[in-house]
Amino acid sequence: MYEFAQMLLKGLGESLYMTLSSTVLAYLFGLPLGILLVVTEPSGLAPRPWLNSALGLVVNSARSVPFLILLVAVLPFTRAIVGTTIGTTATIVPLVLGAAPFIARLVESSLKEVDQGVVEAALAMGASPLQIVLKVLLPEAGPSLILGSAIAVTTILGYSALAGFVGGGGLGDIAIRFGYYRYQKDTMLVTVLLLVVLVQLFQGFGMRLAKRSDKRL
Amino acid sequence: MAETIIQTRNLSKRFADGNLALEGIDLDIYAGEIFGIIGKSGAGKSTLARCLNLLEKPTGGEVFFGGESLSTLKGKALYQRRQGMGMIFQQFNLFMQRSVLDNVRFPMEIAGFARRAARVRAEELLELVKLGEKADSFPARLSGGQRQRVAIARALALNPRVLICDEATSALDPETTRDILALLRDINERFQITMVMITHEMQVVQGVCHRVAVLDQSRLAETGPVREVFSNPQSKAAQALLLGEERSAALLLQFLKEKGLSLEEVLSRV
Numbered sequence A: 001m002y003e004f005a006q007m008l009l010k011g012l013g014e015s016l017y018m019t020l021s022s023t024v025l026a027y028l029f030g031l032p033l034g035i036l037l038v039v040t041e042p043s044g045l046a047p048r049p050w051l052n053s054a055l056g057l058v059v060n061s062a063r064s065v066p067f068l069i070l071l072v073a074v075l076p077f078t079r080a081i082v083g084t085t086i087g088t089t090a091t092i093v094p095l096v097l098g099a100a101p102f103i104a105r106l107v108e109s110s111l112k113e114v115d116q117g118v119v120e121a122a123l124a125m126g127a128s129p130l131q132i133v134l135k136v137l138l139p140e141a142g143p144s145l146i147l148g149s150a151i152a153v154t155t156i157l158g159y160s161a162l163a164g165f166v167g168g169g170g171l172g173d174i175a176i177r178f179g180y181y182r183y184q185k186d187t188m189l190v191t192v193l194l195l196v197v198l199v200q201l202f203q204g205f206g207m208r209l210a211k212r213s214d215k216r217l
Numbered sequence B: 001m002a003e004t005i006i007q008t009r010n011l012s013k014r015f016a017d018g019n020l021a022l023e024g025i026d027l028d029i030y031a032g033e034i035f036g037i038i039g040k041s042g043a044g045k046s047t048l049a050r051c052l053n054l055l056e057k058p059t060g061g062e063v064f065f066g067g068e069s070l071s072t073l074k075g076k077a078l079y080q081r082r083q084g085m086g087m088i089f090q091q092f093n094l095f096m097q098r099s100v101l102d103n104v105r106f107p108m109e110i111a112g113f114a115r116r117a118a119r120v121r122a123e124e125l126l127e128l129v130k131l132g133e134k135a136d137s138f139p140a141r142l143s144g145g146q147r148q149r150v151a152i153a154r155a156l157a158l159n160p161r162v163l164i165c166d167e168a169t170s171a172l173d174p175e176t177t178r179d180i181l182a183l184l185r186d187i188n189e190r191f192q193i194t195m196v197m198i199t200h201e202m203q204v205v206q207g208v209c210h211r212v213a214v215l216d217q218s219r220l221a222e223t224g225p226v227r228e229v230f231s232n233p234q235s236k237a238a239q240a241l242l243l244g245e246e247r248s249a250a251l252l253l254q255f256l257k258e259k260g261l262s263l264e265e266v267l268s269r270v
């Protein structure tokens, strides 16, 4: 029993490590990408229709690859970067690749919610496109971006559980090794419950934070 | 004669969809005056306002600001010229996630003011629009009139030579409209800031404007001192605007008569 708890705890730690570091890294790519998608639109702050279509195509293509296939397809790439293809750190690579385009779309839709009139006011004051992104779009979209990040975290948590299939570690790994291969239904149930609780916590926390930060309420 | 601060020559704007919103507009707006631009919905008023600070790029003709042609300016040079013109809007367009004080501070942040100097000036401006005690509130908590006051303070932050007001009072009730117009007139008189008032309401033009241009279907129908245009309209468009008002007044009087009331009686009750 004690060993079981310890194993779960370790799995939980691994899941959190994978999820949180993947989220941060995926935002490092997804946030700028999402901003570019908005800004380069034909009606955007710095219209580059050609670049916009290209970026859109890349994002859509990446998003249409099922995560399980991505997981396997990037193995050589993962080995090149991390030096191994198994374990939690190795799993971060496909997680980031899979989540970044998704995050780009989340960011894009949050930024598009910002009232165009407010952007126009900033333009009329002589703000540059960069200033508008940093001082208007991002702050005004703040609450929506926070909500989006809660969706991103929970989605990445789900992906990370899937990574258990290829020896990725974490709760998903435990669920598959014990519950699936050894028919220990209880183990599987407990791990799945833990995942449910985690999703609830992240989502609830994100929603509360978004609400607290929103000055329109 | 007074110095011309904004001038347009043969200004045209055709949108990408082929819609011709402005055609051959020649305007001379004098420094220090309150210049009205009136016209029906869809006449092109907002487009004209947005062409003055090049938020909308004209497809023909030129816009001069302080004698300098803006049409060829790009990037930093254009951003700097825009800082010399404030603008306020029908929907106020305040930053909802910034406090009132931070809204007023925004243009100064953009222009690179020192933090302290910006704060001091923002506080002064809020006093000017009589919202000193609301500095730490957020726009969502303010009434329409208060929001427009914040927008005015914000638009004045960089000491603009011109304030462009696009339907600044159209979302406000009559009493608040009067307050805002009085504030704008006061600012015009105290700081000699030129004002361009875009409106579809006669009362706004009659109340505060010195001269007025009538815009009709993308073209300038008539320009002149308010009193002349209103007492002796030359163009069909100006006549229609005036007639519209007269007709409503006639309808009102007839309505009162049917109800057996006199205008004096009604006015004494409100």
Ligand SMILES: Nc1ncnc2c1ncn2[C@@H]1O[C@H](COP(=O)(O)OP(=O)(O)OP(=O)(O)O)[C@@H](O)[C@H]1O
Residues within 6 Å of the ligand: B015, B016, B017, B019, B020, B021, B039, B040, B041, B042, B043, B044, B045, B046, B047, B048, B200
């Ligand atoms: N971005 C745009 N693309 C295409 N057509 C436009 C665009 N903006 C405005 N128009 C058109 O240009 C014409 C003038 O519009 P504008 O907004 O300047 O009118 P307005 O006089 O300000 O009207 P209102 O009193 O309703 O505000 C309208 O026919 C409008 O449909």
Ligand SMILES: [Mg+2]
Residues within 6 Å of the ligand: B045, B046, B047, B167
């Ligand atoms: Mg308009």
